[in-house]
Amino acid sequence: MKNSNDNYYDRAFTHIYVEKELASGTQAKDIMKHFPNAKIILIDHYKDVFNRSGQNFHEQKKVRNLILANKKGKLVYPGAQVCQSFGNQHFYYTSSVMNCIYDCEYCYLQGMYPSANLVVFLNLEDMFDEVRELLKQHPVYLCVSYDTDLMALESILSYGKRWAEFAKENEKLTIEIRTKCASLKAWEDIMPSKQVIYAFTLSPEEVSKAYEKRTPSLKQRLTCIKTLMERDYQVRLCFDPMLYISDYKKIYGAFFDEVKKEIALNQVYDVSIGVFRVSEDYLKKMRKQNPKSAVLQFPYENENGVYQYQRELTNEMLNFAMDALKESIPEEKIFSWEEEKGKESNGKKRK
Template identity: 30%
Template sequence: MIETIYIEEAVRSHPRTSEILARFPGARRIRCHRYGEVFNPRGQDFRIQKRRPALILAEKFKNFVLPAPEGFGIGGSENFYFSHMLNCLYDCRYCFLQGMYQSAHYVMFVNHESFMDAIDKRLEETKESQAVTFFSGYDCDSLALESVTGFVKAFLPFFRERPRALLELRTKSVRVQELLKTEPFENCVTAFSFTPAEISEKTEHGVPPVASRIEAMAKLAEAGWKVGLRLDPLIYHKGFENSYSKLVRDIFNAVPPEAVHSTSLGPMRFPKAMYDRIVRLYPDDRLLAGPLSPSNGMVTYRRHVEEEMTEVCRALLGEYVPEEKFFHCTPWA
């Protein structure tokens, strides 16, 4: 899967680097000074790199844990995100990462302990009475590359000991083995994102089928883990009421509502410059030619379309989970 691994000088002797290199004995190894030399230059072909991304092992020095965008939350009074990785195994046509980075290579920060220290610092800065949420799947999928990163394995014991800190693992993956091997605890939510199967097949390239993700979600729920349901982004299409209705029904036929920590909806929304870059990458994509239009520097569905979808999906979720578990997440609001 990984044919080339770039290794920053600073992490050459890090134990996590050695573990990962041992997993890919046939990969070409290239040393670099800082990951930005490989990752940041302009003019890289994102589409070609996406077919065969390299792995870059790097050290992160600052900005380990950042405030989540305004409007982003699942009930905590303080919301932060952290990214142990940049970029994703999957290739969703609406993904903002393709409009954000010059490169499709995976950057993995091996200094997990620095993230943990930064999480502790954020906790110290908040009051004991405050529930604080840490979102982990913002610049990557939290579980998809677990066999390479060991992220979940490293962070579950850490969060287990800090009950005031809620960890959200956001994913479209079915790689839940590490969770299933672990005794569940309350302050971890594995949140699965879905679009209806017919949309997923066309737009979420490389992502496991909807049915498999529902199965993974059900297994976690059965094992006693809290799960989350994210209809994010909501994608408009002819007959969307029926397809979202089927999706929600299929999920709750398999997953008991009591196991659901939270549900949320996320609108399709891009900063204009990001949208333009994605359209340049995929000019023939019908999703991006849908009823989206620019407004105040953002590209979104027209207001009435967004409102109608939100209303329909909120009602569908309301048949299974109470209002207090429902959140509307609007990044870049």
């Protein structure tokens, strides 16, 4: 629903829902301190609010609220089919936070979660315990910021720091923290580590402006990346998802040139490329909630339950990206989801 009156919607985080058993704890109180004017509503279980029927993700996204909870049951999951393993055999992910403060029009979270409210799980230690158990069996490659942007929340949660410290204690653990955050302050208390990869999603400024609301500009992201690399942090660049827009070759061409000009690509940890793709069930929900989104209403093709661009177009876009990047970075460091899917996660790269 489009609103002609901007005064209708309230600011974000005006309400914090807290599980009763956590409300008096230090962790919850520390987080709540960041929102002194928020109304605190006590709840029995986070799902009582998060899983209500009849919620509208798109509407809630305009005024996200916060839910503080403890996560029970399984806490670490094997990596999903639509995610890149980057050649790691033991690929897992975990969600210490559900949902993101940014508002990207193409984001799969709109189809995955019933609510746009942010859920912060306070029992990070339980997640560490589960990872420790996995580490007894084999090395672990763990993505901790898939369903959120932990670095964008660092000033409130410090979860990036806690995950980095946990990795330091466990040498067989490699962590990926995916982000669009460009505030160097978020890294202030985090030591650089070979075991922690900061995966920055990059898009042309035109795409970012149109489809990545509330995110830092391309220029800000590039400046942040450059500084982090100078300080020895491991950086991965994710040109994913690439979106099919009119003049995409011109726009993405100029974008790759700018990235190459600003960043020494041969010094990044690796690079991933991918086009927009989303599961059938998610896209159905996303389209219903946001019928005015050109990105979501694009007539994608359904290939084994995953909606994506027509095969020819997918290949054309990926080849375009590959051609633009391969002169600046060895091809074996360029990972493409298109090549990985359907194969075992065995480290094969796009040729």
